[in-house]
Amino acid sequence: MLYRENGQFKTSYRADLQIFPILQDRVVIGLLLALAFVAVPLLADEYLLRAILIPFLILSLAALGLNVLVGYCGQISLGAGAFMAVGAYAAYNFFVRVDGMPMPLALLLGGICATLVGILFGLPSLRIKGLYLAVTTLAAQFFVDWTFLRIGWFTNHTPSGSVSVAGLSFFGLPVETPLQKYLFCLGAVCLFALMVKNLVRGHIGREWMAIRDMDVAAAVIGIRPVYAKLSAFAVSSFIIGVAGALWAFVYLGSWEPAAFNINRSFDLLFMIIIGGLGSVMGSFFGAAFIVLLPIVLDQLLPALGGMAGIAVDTATVAHVVYMIFGALIVFFLVVEPHGLARLWSIGKEKLRLWPFPH
Amino acid sequence: MGFFIETVFGGLMAGMLYSLIALGFVLIFKASGVFNFAQGAMVLFAALAMARLSEWAPEVLGFESKVLADLLGFGGAILVMVLVAWLVEKLVLGRLVNQEGITLLMATLGIAYFLDGFGQTVFGSDIYKIDIGLPKDPLFLFESVFEGGVLINKEDLYAAAIAAALVLLLSLFFQYTGTGRALRAVADDHQAAQSIGIPLSRIWVIVWSVAGFVALVAGIIWGSKLGVQFSLSLVALKALPVVILGGLTSVPGAIVGGLIIGVGEKVAEIYLGPLVGGGIEIWFGYVLVLFVLLVRPQGLFGEKIIDRV
Numbered sequence: 001m002l003y004r005e006n007g008q009f010k011t012s013y014r015a016d017l018q019i020f021p022i023l024q025d026r027v028v029i030g031l032l033l034a035l036a037f038v039a040v041p042l043l044a045d046e047y048l049l050r051a052i053l054i055p056f057l058i059l060s061l062a063a064l065g066l067n068v069l070v071g072y073c074g075q076i077s078l079g080a081g082a083f084m085a086v087g088a089y090a091a092y093n094f095f096v097r098v099d100g101m102p103m104p105l106a107l108l109l110g111g112i113c114a115t116l117v118g119i120l121f122g123l124p125s126l127r128i129k130g131l132y133l134a135v136t137t138l139a140a141q142f143f144v145d146w147t148f149l150r151i152g153w154f155t156n157h158t159p160s161g162s163v164s165v166a167g168l169s170f171f172g173l174p175v176e177t178p179l180q181k182y183l184f185c186l187g188a189v190c191l192f193a194l195m196v197k198n199l200v201r202g203h204i205g206r207e208w209m210a211i212r213d214m215d216v217a218a219a220v221i222g223i224r225p226v227y228a229k230l231s232a233f234a235v236s237s238f239i240i241g242v243a244g245a246l247w248a249f250v251y252l253g254s255w256e257p258a259a260f261n262i263n264r265s266f267d268l269l270f271m272i273i274i275g276g277l278g279s280v281m282g283s284f285f286g287a288a289f290i291v292l293l294p295i296v297l298d299q300l301l302p303a304l305g306g307m308a309g310i311a312v313d314t315a316t317v318a319h320v321v322y323m324i325f326g327a328l329i330v331f332f333l334v335v336e337p338h339g340l341a342r343l344w345s346i347g348k349e350k351l352r353l354w355p356f357p358h
Numbered sequence: 359m360g361f362f363i364e365t366v367f368g369g370l371m372a373g374m375l376y377s378l379i380a381l382g383f384v385l386i387f388k389a390s391g392v393f394n395f396a397q398g399a400m401v402l403f404a405a406l407a408m409a410r411l412s413e414w415a416p417e418v419l420g421f422e423s424k425v426l427a428d429l430l431g432f433g434g435a436i437l438v439m440v441l442v443a444w445l446v447e448k449l450v451l452g453r454l455v456n457q458e459g460i461t462l463l464m465a466t467l468g469i470a471y472f473l474d475g476f477g478q479t480v481f482g483s484d485i486y487k488i489d490i491g492l493p494k495d496p497l498f499l500f501e502s503v504f505e506g507g508v509l510i511n512k513e514d515l516y517a518a519a520i521a522a523a524l525v526l527l528l529s530l531f532f533q534y535t536g537t538g539r540a541l542r543a544v545a546d547d548h549q550a551a552q553s554i555g556i557p558l559s560r561i562w563v564i565v566w567s568v569a570g571f572v573a574l575v576a577g578i579i580w581g582s583k584l585g586v587q588f589s590l591s592l593v594a595l596k597a598l599p600v601v602i603l604g605g606l607t608s609v610p611g612a613i614v615g616g617l618i619i620g621v622g623e624k625v626a627e628i629y630l631g632p633l634v635g636g637g638i639e640i641w642f643g644y645v646l647v648l649f650v651l652l653v654r655p656q657g658l659f660g661e662k663i664i665d666r667v
Contacts, residue, residue, distance in 0.1 A: 076460055128651045129663065131393050131459060135602045136651060138595075139644035150635040216665040262595070266467060273464045315483055322475030329468035334453045337461050 003351045019197055036186055041179055049178040052291065057185040058246045060287035063271040064189075064196055064280065065239030070269070071277035072200055073232035074212025075125050075133060079140035080268040082121075083237040084244025085260035086144060087114040089154050091245035092163055096156060103168050103175070107245040114241020115234050117144075122233030126226055129215070141262050148257040164254030181250045188246065192239055197280050199235065208232050209278070240268075274332050276341025285340035293328065297321045364509055365624050371514035373620020374521045378576040379597035380604065380612040381525065382569040387606050388545040389565040390451065392462045398594020399470035400570055403442070403477040405577025405586045408435035409486035428490055432574075439570025440563075442473070447562045474591055483588065488581040517579045524575055525613060528568070532609075537564060545607070599643035603650055605660020614658065619643045 003024050010016040020026045044053065066080045091110025095101050121140040125133050148154050148161050155161040168175040175184045199205050207228040210218035219225050248255045267290055275286020301317050336342055350357070379397060386394040412431025416422065419430075450465055496509055532538040543551040544561045552558055580590055600619050604611025627639045656663050 070460070076463075124648055124652060128655050131463070131606065132602055132651055132655060132657070134393075134463070135598050136644065136648045138598065139641060139648045142641035142644055146637060146641050150637055214667065217667045220667060269464065270467070273461065277460075316479060319475045319479040319483065322471050323479060324475075326468045326471030326473070326475060329471065330450055330465055333457075333461055333465045333468065334450065337454065337457050 003348065003354075019201075033190070037183075041183065044182075046178050049182045052295065054178065054182055054185055054251050055247075056287055056291045057182070057189045058243055058251055059268070059271065059291055060284045061185075061189050061192055061246065062240050062243035062268055063275065063283040063287045064193060065236045065243060066268050067272045067275075067277065067279070067283045068196060068200070068208070068239065069232050069236035071272055071279065071282075072205060072212060073208040073229065073236075074215075075122075075229060075232065076131070077137045077236075078134050078262075078265050078269065079121065079137035079144075080240055081260040081262060081264035082140040082144035083114045083118055083240040084247060084264065085148060085257060086117045086237075087111055087241025087244035088248035088255065088260065089148055089163075090114065090241070091249065092165060093154065093156075095165055095249075096163075102171065103249065104170060107242055107249065110245035111238045111242035114244065115238040118233045118237025118241075119230055122230055122237075125229050125233070138262070141265055145257055145261060160256055162254060162256035165249055166253070168249060175250065185246060185250060188242070192242070193280055196235075196239070200280070204228075204231060212278075270329060272339075274329065274339055276339030276344075279339070279341035281344060282339050282341030285344070289340065293325060294321055297324055362625075365628055366621055367510055368514075369621035369624035370617055371511075371518050371620070372624065373600075373617040374518040375576065375579060375616075376597045376600045376620055377613045377616025378521050378524065378572060378579065379594055380600040380616055381528070381609065382572045382576070383597065383601040384604075384606065384609055384612045385528075385565055385569045385572065387601075388609075389541055390544075390562050391459070391548075392451065392466060393459065393606070394569070395463060395466040395594075396470035396473060397569065397573060397597070398591040399473035399477075400439070400442070400573035401577040401580065401594065402586070402588065402591035403473045403577075404435050404439050404570060404574035405488060405581040405590055406477045406481040406486065407438045408432060408574060408578060409488045409581065409586045410481040411435060411438075412488075413486070432578075435574050436571060439574055440567045443563050443566030443570050446566055447559055451562060452559055470591070474588070478588065486581075486586040488578055488586055490578060490582060513583070517583075520575065520579065524572065525609075528572075529609065531568075541565060596643065599647040602657055603643075603647045605657030607661050608657070608659035611657060611659035619646065622646055 003022075005022045008021075008023055010021070015021075020029060040049075040053065062080065062084060065083075066077065069075050069077050087107075087110040089110075090113035091106045094109045095103065095106040098106075117140070121137065124136055128136055152158075155163050170184055173180070175181055200208070207218070207223045208231075210221070210223050211225060211228045211232075215225055218228070244260065248259070252259060271286030271290045272283060273286070274289055275284065276282025298317065298321065301320055332339075379401060382397045382400065383394055386392055386397075408431045410431075411434040412427045415430040415434070416427045421427075446469060450469060451462075454462055454465055496511055532542060540551070540556045540561060541564065543554075543556055544558065548558065551561075576593075577586070577590065580593055584590065597616075600615040601612060602615075603619060604613070604615030623639050623642050626642045627636075631638050651657065654660075
C-alpha cells in the first residue's frame with residue numbers, strides 16, 4: 001500500500017534513468033540524508049561520533065571500493081589493507097613534505113598513488129584467475145607492510161613507522177572536533193557513493209559485471225578484459241586509498257603500518273560478503289555490522305558474565321568475541337549467502353505486496 | 359661455501375614444515391574444492407588440544423608416565439580433530455553446497471576465527487610446551503670437507519623425517535586403500551563420484567579429518583620448535599604461497615613448492631636482505647609465486663585451467 005510504483009509515470013528519458021525511479025525510495029533516501037546531515041549532528045554525543053559513526057563511514061567507503069573490485073568485477077582481493085596503507089602514507093608524505101598542501105588535495109593525491117600501486121598489482125590479474133589471484137594479492141599486502149616498516153623515507157624516518165598529522169582543515173574550515181570530522185567524512189562518503197553508483201550502472205559497470213560473470217565470454221562479445229579489469233583495479237584502489245588516508249588522518253591521527261595489516265583486509269572482505277557482493281547499499285550494511293559487532297560484544301559479554309556470576313577477564317572476552325564473530329559470519333553465510341543487501345531487497349519485494357500478498 | 363650449504367639446509371627443513379601445512383590445504387581443496395583458510399587455525403587448535411590434554415591426563419587419571427601422557431594427548435587431539443571435521447561438514451559445508459568459491463573461502467575464514475577464539479577460550483592462551491622427546495642438540499656434518507663443518511639442528515632432521523614419512527603414508531593411503539580411491543574419485547569429479555555411489559558427505563568428513571591429522575602433526579612439530587601459541591596459526595600464511603606455487607590440486611606440488619620457497623626465502627634473506635633493509639622473508643614467497651604464476655597460471659604442477667564458454 002505504501003510502497004508501490006503504480007501511477008508513477010515516466011514521461012522523459014531523464015526520469016526513466018534516475019537512480020531511484022520510485023518516489024518512495026527517493027523520500028526514504030532524502031530522509032536518511034536529512035538524518036545523517038542534520039539530526040545526527042544535533043543529537044549524537046561525542047562518543048557515538050568518534051567511536052562508531054566515523055569508523056563506520058570510513059570503512060563503508062573502503063568496503064565500497066573493494067566491492068567495485070570483488071563484487072562488480074569479480075577479482076578477489078585479499079590485499080585491500082595494503083591500498084589503504086598506500087593511500088594513508090602517500091597522503092602523509094604529500095601533506096608533510098609539500099608546504100601549504102591543503103588536506104583534501106593530499107587525500108586525493110594519496111588516492112592517486114594507491115591507484116598507481118593498484119594498477120601495478122592488478123596487472124597479474126590479466127593472466128592469473130580466481131583463487132590463484134586471491135593469494136597473489138596477498139603479495140601486495142605483505143610487500144606494502146614491509147615497505148612502510150623498513151624503508152624509512154616513506155615514514156619520515158620515524159622509528160617503527162609511526163607518524164602523525166595535526167592541524168587538519170578543509171578550505172579554511174577546521175576539521176578538528178568529532179562533529180567536524182564526522183561531517184567531512186559524511187560528505188566524502190556521499191560523494192563517492194554517488195560516483196560508484198553511477199559508474200556501475202553505466203557502460204563501464206556493465207563491462208565489469210560481464211567480466212565477473214564470465215571473462216572469456218565477455219572477451220568474445222567485444223569487451224576488452226585488459227581495460228575492464230585494470231579500470232576496476234584503478235577505481236577500487238583509488239577509493240580504498242582515499243578511505244585509507246581518511247582513516248589515518250581523520251580517525252587515527254597518528255598511526256603505524258600495523259593499522260593496515262592483513263586483518264584489516266579480511267575485515268573489509270567480510271564487510272562486502274556479509275553486506276552483499278555487487279551492491280552499494282550492501283557495503284554500508286556490512287560495514288555497520290562489522291564495526292558494531294565487536295563493540296556490542298565487548299559491552300555485552302562482561303555484563304552477561306556478571307549476571308551469571310562469572311568474572312570475565314579481558315583476555316577471555318577477546319577470545320569469545322573472536323569466537324562469536326567467526327560463528328556469526330558462518331551463520332550469515334549459511335542463512336543468506338548473498339548478504340544483507342539481499343535481505344533488504346526481499347524486504348522491499350514483500351513490502352510491495354503488503355498488506356495483500358498473493 | 360659451508361655457510362651457503364647450511365643456509366640451504368635450513369631452508370629445506372623450513373620448507374618441509376611449510377609443505378606439511380600446505381598438504382592440509384591441498385587435501386581439502388582436492389576433495390571439496392574449498393580453499394581452506396582455517397588450516398592455520400586447525401594447526402593451532404590441534405596443537406593446543408594435544409599440549410593441554412597431555413598436561414591434564416596425568417592429573418585426572420593419576421599416573422606419572424610422560425610417554426603415556428603424550429600418547430593420550432595425541433589420541434585425544436585426533437578425536438578432537440575428527441569431531442571438528444564432522445561439525446564443519448554438518449554445520450557449514452553441507453549447507454553451502456553449490457555456493458561460489460569466495461563464499462566458501464569466507465566461510466572457512468569464519469571457521470578460522472571461531473577455532474582461534476574457541477581454542478584459546480577452552481585451552482587457555484599462554485604459551486604451552488609440546489615436548490615429544492626430539493633431541494635438540496646440534497649436529498656438525500662434512501667437517502672434513504669445510505672448515506667448521508655444516509651446523510644442523512638434529513630436531514629439524516627428525517621433523518623432516520616425520521614430514522617425509524607422513525607424505526609417504528598419505529600417498530600410500532590415497533593409492534591403495536578403498537577410501538583413498540574414493541577420495542581421488544571425488545577429487546576428479548564430484549558428480550561422477552556421487553553417481554557411482556560414493557557418499558560425498560562422508561568423504562568430506564574423512565578428508566577434513568585427514569587434514570586435521572596433518573594439522574596435528576604440523577602443530578606438534580612447529581609447537582615443539584616455537585611453543586604452542588597464537589602465532590602458530592599465522593604460519594599458515596607462510597604456507598599459502600607454497601600451495602599456490604605447487605598448484606592447488608597437487609600433493610607432490612605442495613612438497614616441491616615448500617622446498618623451493620623454504621630455500622628461496624632463507625637464501626634471499628641472507629644474500630639479498632641486507633641490500634634492501636632485511637626482513638624480506640615475509641613477502642619473498644609471495645612475490646616469487648607472483649612471477650612464477652605469470653608464466654604458469656596454474657602453478658608448477660596444477661591441472662591446466664581450460665576456459666570454455
